[in-house]
Amino acid sequence: MTGLFSEVFLSALLFGAVTAAVPLLLAGLGEQMSEKAGVLNIGIEGMMLAGAYLGFVGAFYSGSLWLGFLTGAAGGVAVALVMALLCVRIGLNQIVIGIALTLGLEGLTALLHHFQFSRSYPRLPAPNPTVIPTLVDIPVIGPAFFKHHLIVYLAVALVFAMGYLYRRTQLGLNLQAAGDKPAALDVAGIDVIRTRTIAVLSTGALAGLGGAYLANVGAGLFIPFITNGAGFLGIVLAMLARGRPVWVLFGALLFGVCLSLTTAMQVAGINIPTDVIQMLPFLAVMIMLVLFGRRASLPAALGIPYERGAR
C-alpha cells in the first residue's frame, strides 16, 4: 500500500477532482440562474456539448486556449438563444424543447466531429497552469488546488460574484422575482421576458464555458458525447443547492472527488468496476435527501411560461 495513499497520489487525486468539478460547477451555476428565473433548463447538456465542440475548434485552430473558451461560451449562448426564443418568448414546453435541444446537439456535434476530426483525433497541448506562489508549497493541498489554469480560479470567484448578484443587486432580485412571482415583476414595470432571456443566455454562456473547459483542459480533445451527463449533474446540483451558489461549489467538489477517484482506481489497477465508484456521489446525495430532505424551496413559477395578462 505504499503508492496508493502517498502524498503524490492524494494530491493528484484532488487535482483531478478540481478539474472534474469545474465543468459541473459552471453548469450548476448556470442552471441555478435559469431556475431562479423560472426556466427549467434541460437543454443544458446540449449547451455544454456545443461549448465543448466549438471551444475545441476555436482553441485548435487559433492555438489560444482563451479564444477557445470564448468560442465555447458563444456556442452555449447560440443554443441558449434558441431555447430563449422558443421557451421564454413564445412559451413552448421547456421539457420538450430542452430534451430536443440536447438530442440535437448530441447528434450534431458527433456528426461534425466525424467529418472533421475522426481520422486524426487531434489533441491540444497541455495548458499552462497559473501557479499561486507560497500557497502551492503546502504539502498535498498546494499542488492539488493552486496549480490550475487561471479560469479555474475565475470560476471559483464567480461563485461569490453570483452570491453577491442574488443578494445585493437589482438584477438579482429581478431574476428571483421572475421565478417566484413573475406577474409581480411585470406590475413593477420590469419586463419578465427580458429578465428570463438574460438568465437563459447567461446559462448558455456558463454551460458553454464549462463544456469548453471539459474538452480543452480536462480532456485535451473533443470526442462525441464528451459531456456524458455533466449537464444533468448540473441540474441536480442546482436543485440541491436550493438557490445558494456556494452549495453548488461544494456539490461540484463532491462529485469531482468521486469522478477523480474512478480514474485513480483505474490507474492503480484496482479491480472494482468503475460503475461502483460512479454510484458513490449519487448514493451520498440520495442518503442525504432521505435523512434531511425537507421541502425543497424551488421557485414557485419554475417551468411555467409567462404570458402577459394570462390567468
Add this chain to the structure above:
Amino acid sequence: MSIDTAPTAGATALDATSSVGTRRDVLRRLLMTLGPILVALVIAGCILLAVGVDPLAYYGYVLEKGLFSPLGIQQTLTRMAPLLFLAAGLIVAFRAGMWNLGGDGQFLLGAVTAAASAPMFVEVMPAWLALFCAFVVATLVAMVWSLVPALLRAYQGVNEIITTLMMTFLGTSLANVLVKLLFRDPGTTVPQTRTLPVEDRLPRLFDTTITSGLLFGLAAIIIVHLVMTRTAFGLRLRVVGANPRAAVHAGLGVPGLTIAVFAISAGLAGLAGAVDIIGVQGNVRADWNPAYGLAVIPAVFLARMNGFAAIGFVFLLSVLSIGGESAARRLGVPNHFTLVLVSIVLIVLALAEYVDHRYNQSRKA
C-alpha cells in the same frame, strides 16, 4: 408551495380529454402533424447537404428501410414494443403531474432483471410460465427502484425531477455492476448476461419477425389511456396532477396516489426493458443503454399525453430510428444524424402546435 410544474401539466391533461374528435378535427390534426414533419425533413436535409450527403437518397433509404421494405417494417414494429411501454408509463406519471425522468434507469434494471431471471426460470418451468415470471420480477424490481423518489415526493415534498434523475444515473451504473459482477455469463469474454435461447423468447407474430411484445405494448398503452380518461382512479390521478392542494381538500389520499403513480410508471418502464430483452435482444451486454426514455419523453408531451396519439409518435420515432440506422450505414454518415433528425422533428412539431393554438385562439376572439 412546493409543487412546481404541476399546474401546466394538469391544464393540458384536462384539455386533451375534453376535446371531442370530430372528423374535421382529426383531419386537421393529421395535417398539423404531417406538415411539420415535412418542414423538419427539409431543414434536416439542408444539414445533410451541408455535410455533402444527398438528402433525397438519405430519406429514400429511411423510408425504404423503416417503412416499405418487408423486413424493415417488421423491425420498426418490433422496435415499437419497448417504446410503447415506456410511453404508457410516462402518460400515467405526466397526467398525474409527476415528472418521472428516471425511465432509463427503471428500463435498464427491468431489462437486467429479466435477462438474469428468464434463463433460470426456463430451466425449471414451462417456457410461458418462465417468461411470465420474468416479466413479473422485472416489473417488481423497477417498482421498488421508484420507491425512494416516490416516498420522498409523497411525504417530504422533495422534487421528483432531481430524485428520478439521480436514480437513473444510479440505476444505469447498478445495471452495469449487476451484469459485470453478479449475472455475468461465465462462457463469454465480453461481460454480458446468459443468452436466452431464441426458441424460449417471446413468440413472433405469425410468419413475421415482429415480436408479440408489440401487442402487449399496444394493449398497455390503450389500457393506460382508458384508465386515465374513463375511470374514477384515472380522474383522481388527474386531479392530483391538476391541483394537488385541491386534491387534498377533495379528500384524496395524495401520498398513497403518488406512490401508486410512481409504481405504475416505473413498473411499465421495467416491462419495457423486459419486453426488449425477452422479445428481441436475448441478453444484456455491459454498458448497453439505448436511452429510449429521452426520445419518448418529448413524444409523449407532443401527443398531449393521449395514448392513441402517442402510438402514432412512437411509430414515427421507430421509423426514423430503424430507417436512419440503415440509411446512415449505406451512405457512410454516422448514425448520430438520426438524433439531429428526431430533434428537429420534435422542435418543429412543438412550434406547429403553438401556431395552431394561436390560430384557434384568434379565431375564437
